[in-house]
Amino acid sequence: MTALTTQPRPIVYLAGVFFFASALFSAPAQAEQPLEDGPPEHDFFFELDAGLSWIAPNSTQTAVGFNMGWGGRFGLSFYKDYLRGFVHVSQSMWLRSEYESDLTPGALNVALGIGTVLFRGGIRSSIAVGTSTLLYDELFDDAGSTGWFLEVRPAGLRWSFGNWAIVLDPLTFALMAPQPRRPMPLRRSEFATRLGLEVML
Amino acid sequence: MSSSRKSAAFCLLVSTALLSAGHTYEIGSAFSYPCHESLTRRSFDASSAPGESLFKETAIPLPLDNSWSAVLESMGKKVGASYEDEVNRFIAFSLILGARFPDVGHNSVFDANSMHELHSHPGAQSSHCLRRDDDNWAAGQERALERCFGVIQSGVERAVAEYRRPREEQLVKMRTFVDFYGQIDVYVWSPAFELGKTLHTVQDSFSHTVRSDDLRRIRHVMNALEFGPLNQPNRDGLIHSLEMDECDDGAASIAEVAVDAGADFLRYASMALAGDDTNAFEPFFETWMSYEPGCGVDNDFCGSKWAELARTDPTTTIINCSASLPAPSHRPGRRWIDAVILSLWFLLS
Ligand SMILES: [Zn+2]
Numbered sequence A: 001m002t003a004l005t006t007q008p009r010p011i012v013y014l015a016g017v018f019f020f021a022s023a024l025f026s027a028p029a030q031a032e033q034p035l036e037d038g039p040p041e042h043d044f045f046f047e048l049d050a051g052l053s054w055i056a057p058n059s060t061q062t063a064v065g066f067n068m069g070w071g072g073r074f075g076l077s078f079y080k081d082y083l084r085g086f087v088h089v090s091q092s093m094w095l096r097s098e099y100e101s102d103l104t105p106g107a108l109n110v111a112l113g114i115g116t117v118l119f120r121g122g123i124r125s126s127i128a129v130g131t132s133t134l135l136y137d138e139l140f141d142d143a144g145s146t147g148w149f150l151e152v153r154p155a156g157l158r159w160s161f162g163n164w165a166i167v168l169d170p171l172t173f174a175l176m177a178p179q180p181r182r183p184m185p186l187r188r189s190e191f192a193t194r195l196g197l198e199v200m201l
Numbered sequence B: 001m002s003s004s005r006k007s008a009a010f011c012l013l014v015s016t017a018l019l020s021a022g023h024t025y026e027i028g029s030a031f032s033y034p035c036h037e038s039l040t041r042r043s044f045d046a047s048s049a050p051g052e053s054l055f056k057e058t059a060i061p062l063p064l065d066n067s068w069s070a071v072l073e074s075m076g077k078k079v080g081a082s083y084e085d086e087v088n089r090f091i092a093f094s095l096i097l098g099a100r101f102p103d104v105g106h107n108s109v110f111d112a113n114s115m116h117e118l119h120s121h122p123g124a125q126s127s128h129c130l131r132r133d134d135d136n137w138a139a140g141q142e143r144a145l146e147r148c149f150g151v152i153q154s155g156v157e158r159a160v161a162e163y164r165r166p167r168e169e170q171l172v173k174m175r176t177f178v179d180f181y182g183q184i185d186v187y188v189w190s191p192a193f194e195l196g197k198t199l200h201t202v203q204d205s206f207s208h209t210v211r212s213d214d215l216r217r218i219r220h221v222m223n224a225l226e227f228g229p230l231n232q233p234n235r236d237g238l239i240h241s242l243e244m245d246e247c248d249d250g251a252a253s254i255a256e257v258a259v260d261a262g263a264d265f266l267r268y269a270s271m272a273l274a275g276d277d278t279n280a281f282e283p284f285f286e287t288w289m290s291y292e293p294g295c296g297v298d299n300d301f302c303g304s305k306w307a308e309l310a311r312t313d314p315t316t317t318i319i320n321c322s323a324s325l326p327a328p329s330h331r332p333g334r335r336w337i338d339a340v341i342l343s344l345w346f347l348l349s
Helices: A002-006 A009-031 B003-014 B035-046 B067-074 B086-104 B112-120 B122-128 B137-164 B190-207 B252-275 B278-288 B307-311 B317-324 B334-348
Strands: A043-055 A064-078 A083-096 A107-118 A123-134 A146-161 A164-179 A186-200 B171-178 B182-189 B209-211 B217-221
Touching (some): A064 A186, A083 A186, A107 A164, A146 A186, B035 B252, B067 B086, B086 B171, B086 B182, B086 B190, B122 B137, B137 B217, B190 B209, B252 B278
Antiparallel strands (some): A043 A186, A107 A123, A146 A164
């Protein structure tokens, strides 16, 4: 019971801190941009990013969980970017550390997501849900094993340059389970920092 | 960054005993060489003629669940446990998992709280043939050695007791930690697992003591709990040396002899198993574990040629803060702190 009630708290605190920090530092930078210069009513967008994660804070068994990966998103924005719908593709590579050091190909995640861009383009948030597929043979599971994927990006900082934008997500949270079945589920959590480039097409 | 320096940096940041953090021969991980594992495998290989196996006659039933085989595979090439015969592989796996046990228990090597408890508790020192913090002067050293020998003797007795059980009951599930899956249950052959645990202590009796030139007699027991300027080697024992834990580097020549001692240990233990008689094990103590009194810091351990090595790269005072820290919290939130510190270490190293 203790674990259930106390463990999520730091996640909430951290997300809150990043959200307010994002608002604090990004909003003034965007304040001079008049509303009418904002993005058009609806448009396609495309994004590429890379991320790094080195802790597994949701685990009660180990403190280290090094992941690195890349991702891409393609979708449509509506209502001057207040709403986004997109397809998400990402690869998360996992570092083996218990016996030897070895960066595995990890999992390929394919998902559908929705998001929003707030504070005059300064901050964006999104959530994506989909599948996670193992890309290599792990101890008890074969490549191709597919389960579920969830990713939340609560507050990403966004700097626009015309049709382009640089996006920094200080903290994203992903859960991927290429093999979710008991008694030996293969699940991996990821608290990552991601840096990306976004273009409105 | 050398392995021992990395260990020191790690301890500085984590403030706990982890990986090769100054308490034992290293165990395998992403950042350390699998000393205990490879020494155990080599002792097992050396304990019988090529192509034969010490325990082959015992007709061990192999478990239907062969998860153990995948775990052995994941331990990597440095451990070198490649056997064509499945029974031999299973025995080697049980020994190796046992040899890791005093260092990691059922946990991850990166579980800082568990590692802290396993390594910094005074009661845990005897499994690593080290002094407790109250083992002072020559009398304390003898007490520490008695406890170390007691761990070895009782380990063999436990193995004999396991061996007396019906064959099918000798297959027991052991909880262990593997990458990405976390804690899983794998089968081990319980007599070999117990012998593996005990072999760990035998191996540490080479890395945590100063011995005679031929490495047969123990002259001095080291201390992994009391460090820094407050340490008085005459009273507390020589500070544990990180260099002595490097089985593949500085202390390789000592490790070679530890392999021979380990092979002898397994041979005598197998006799004890076969005869249900732990007295059959006595010659092992006479050969490898005799105590030579009167050798201390003042006389350079009676001129031991290992004295200089034992004084190299002592565990630092900073690491000692791990031993003086209050018992770690069991609140899950505490793991965040461990995680952040470990992350810093990972980046720095
Ligand atoms: Zn040890």
